[in-house]
Amino acid sequence: MVARHLMQVLPVLAQQIANAMERTEEAVQEITQRFQGIADQVPASRRSDDLSIAITALQFQDITKQQLNHVIGGLRGIEQALSAMLSDREHVGMTQAVTILTDLEQCFTMQRERDVLASVRRLTDAQSPSTGSRTHQSDVEDNVTLF
Amino acid sequence: MGKTVLIVDDSATMRQMVAFTLSSAGYDVIEAGDGKEAVDKISAGSKPDLVVTDLNMPEMDGIALIKELRRMPSLRFIPILMLTTESSEEKKKEGKAAGATGWIVKPFNPDVMLKTVAKVLPA
Numbered sequence: 702m703v704a705r706h707l708m709q710v711l712p713v714l715a716q717q718i719a720n721a722m723e724r725t726e727e728a729v730q731e732i733t734q735r736f737q738g739i740a741d742q743v744p745a746s747r748r749s750d751d752l753s754i755a756i757t758a759l760q761f762q763d764i765t766k767q768q769l770n771h772v773i774g775g776l777r778g779i780e781q782a783l784s785a786m787l788s789d790r791e792h793v794g795m796t797q798a799v800t801i802l803t804d805l806e807q808c809f810t811m812q813r814e815r816d817v818l819a820s821v822r823r824l825t826d827a828q829s830p831s832t833g834s835r836t837h838q839s840d841v842e843d844n845v846t847l848f
Numbered sequence: 849m850g851k852t853v854l855i856v857d858d859s860a861t862m863r864q865m866v867a868f869t870l871s872s873a874g875y876d877v878i879e880a881g882d883g884k885e886a887v888d889k890i891s892a893g894s895k896p897d898l899v900v901t902d903l904n905m906p907e908m909d910g911i912a913l914i915k916e917l918r919r920m921p922s923l924r925f926i927p928i929l930m931l932t933t934e935s936s937e938e939k940k941k942e943g944k945a946a947g948a949t950g951w952i953v954k955p956f957n958p959d960v961m962l963k964t965v966a967k968v969l970p971a
Contacts, residue, residue, distance in 0.1 A: 726861065733864045745872060753958045756865050760955035763859045767904075767933055810904065810934040844953040845964050848944045 704783050711780040715773045722766050729762040768814060775805050851969055852876040854896035856886045856913060857931070858905040862954075866900060866931065869958040870965065883908025887916055896926065898969045903932035903939065911946045918947040927968035931956060 736759070740752060778801040786794030802818070809815050853875045855866045860881075867877045878894050880886035884907040890896070899917065903910040910930055917923045927949040932939075935953045943951055949968050952961065 726859075729861050730864070733861050733868075737864065737868050740868070740872075748872075756869060756958045757955050759865060760862065763862045764933055764954060766859070810932065810936075810939075812935045844956065845950060845960060846940060846952075847950040847964070847967065848948060 704787055708780060708783050708787065711776050711783075715776045715780075718769050718773055718776075722769050725762055726766065729759065733759055764811070767810060771805060771808050771814065774808055775801060778804060850874050850876045851897040851971075852878060852895065853965070853969075854878045854880065854886060854889070854894065854899045854901075856880045856883060856899065856901040856905070856910070858882050858902065862902070862931075866956075866961070869956075869961055870900075873962050873965075875965070882906050883910065883913030883916070886913055890917070890920070890923070895922070898926060898965065899923075899928045900931050900965075901928065903930055903934050903943075911942060914943070914946040914948055929964065929968065 736755065740748070743752075778797065782794045782797035782801065784794075785791070785797055806815070806818055809818065853870050855863050855870075855877060856879075857863045857866070858881050863879045863881075867879060871877050878889060878896060880889055882905040883901070886899070886901070887908070899913075901910040901913055908916070910932065914928050914930075917926075917928065928947065930943050930948050930951045931954060932951070933954045940951050950964060952964065
């Protein structure tokens with residue numbers, strides 16, 4: 702019974718996240734276009750560091766979108782596992798449930814995602830497993846590797 | 849004549865920000881939404897001096913794109929920079945093996961991006 706209720710909730714949550722991502726993307730595109738229009742009016746020689754900081758900060762949408770897509774993937778995995786269990790394919794459901802975390806791990810691209818997963822697995826900081834999501838200037842200074 | 853940079857990313861906002869950064873510094877910019885569109889644009893006559901590409905994209909990802917470009921005689925030696933949220937050493941090795949020149953982890957700092965581009969694409 703509980704599983705059936707969860708089956709109804711999960712797709713709603715996934716869709717809400719997808720809708721919010723879409724609206725955020727539209728808004729950031731609009732902001733970026735306006736920002737570019739304003740910045741174009743300032744001669745390159747008079748542009749301050751604020752411009753670089755703003756461009757770095759505006760990338761939050763692309764990064765957040767990827768993280769949320771991974772969350773949606775996890776929710777869909779739970780939904781599929783529940784669906785299998787409810788349709789008398791308990792073994793299939795169990796197998797799917799066991800692989801959800803592994804699948805998540807494989808789709809993660811960011812170190813902070815892997816850190817959250819590692820933290821949860823260790824159960825060392827159950828209250829706030831996140832390592833933080835703010836972007837600091839120092840985070841982006843040494844992000845370049847030349848081969 | 850300015851150097852031409854092909855920016856490949858499925859995020860329109862990322863393309864906007866990279867394009868703004870590079871065009872402000874005098875580079876000409878071409879954009880593509882994924883690897884396949886990038887290859888189509890090159891096949892149609894675009895000749896980039898540098899490619900900046902995302903890793904995870906629909907149709908054709910960044911690694912497949914690099915391999916495809918390295919098969920083209922005219923693009924075999926041009927610099928190709930990955931610009932991605934992916935930070936694992938394994939993926940970086942994969943990119944290097946495919947023929948990437950460098951790897952920038954998002955978010956990028958415009959000043960660092962310009963210095964890196966200047967380093968791999970001397971005037």
